Amino acid sequence: MMGSSNNQVSAGLRPVGNASVDAKMFAMAFDASPTPMVVTDPRLADNPxxxxxxxxxxxxxxxxxxLQGRNCRLLQGPDSDPRTIDAIRDALRRQAPVEVELCNYRKDGSSFWNAMTISPVRNDSGELVYYYAAQADMTEKHALELALQETNDELERQVHEQTADLRAALEEKTALLHEVDHRVKNNLQVISSxxxxxARRTPQGEARDALQGMAERIGALSMVHRMLYSAGDVTRFNLEExxxxxxxxxxAGIDPARTAVTAEVDPISLPAAIAAPLALMLHELATNAVRHAFPNDREGRVSISARRCETGLRLQIEDDGIGRNAAAPNPAGFGCSLVEMVVKQLRGVITWHEPGSGTRVEIVIPLQSESPRPATSAPREATLGQAG
Structure with a gap:
């Protein structure tokens, strides 16, 4: 059969249009092609x-x-993918074309990757007479893919190791910074105490007031390090928290029946470096408002807000008390000077407003464009007291 197969195949080939080309020339051209080709006959037993x-x-x-009388499955072996073989069988059953890549084996047992395109060939009556398959050796391509995959796996392994080392170093640094914050907090608490x-052993007067004020400021700084110690990210902090x-x-020491204090703060992520000056600034302004805006048991409200703005962070502390001009002078006090010094340190702008009753302080602190990172939670209002 193999000796006469060229004649059998060429008998099914016909010229296109008016061209009068001998069908044997097509068979000769296919036979001389550098592309591996095979034809099987489904009309014979086992499609040989x-x-x-x-x-x-x-x-x-x-x-x-x-190869005479043999089915193409003789090229299959241990590593031939059963799913691909099933796809070929299904296409042959449906008499449909199929393109696959399959691990095949040579006569000497060596393997190669075979990319084949199998097409049904029909006669003028539409009857299936042959299957034609053009093939290509894709072994080098698969070897290259395997080499690339191995290289990629090795790179991933190295990246994983380096990432693990960096993560360990970062965890060590984080633990160290947490320990620093913890010790600073403890030391500040001792100093404040x-x-x-x-102050308690000092007679009442300017000296005692100054000592108490200093202790409270140290306590505000201690609160900052307490917060940073408990935060997960040592480089940033959440303004809302x-x-x-x-x-x-x-x-803690305010009568909620007389003084109401509210806060509306956006959940903005800020650099840890500004936590201490921010705490000092807020402590000074809010404490002064609570203690000095409502003399003689006067009732009132203090509101604190912190919002993002185009230029960075906008802080506002407002009260409906007697106002700065009506307050008793305090020659020993330096709260306003401290606030203005901190604002200048943060490259911010402070504006004092006297709306007729009370005082409003507006502070704008510039932030780098990448610094503010809103948290996922929405702003909330915390009401900590009700005016009677």
């Missing part, structure tokens, strides 16, 4: 090979006599 070209023999290492103890801690400390 009836024609191959020399390129196919070179690719597989078989001789024509080895010592200053308060000295910061405000919660600050408000808890601020209102």
């Amino acid at each position: 090979i009836v024609w191959v070209n020399d390129a196919f023999l070179t690719l597989t290492g078989y001789a024509r006599a080895d 010592l200053v308060l103890l000295k 910061f405000a919660d801690d600050f408000m808890s400390d601020l209102t």
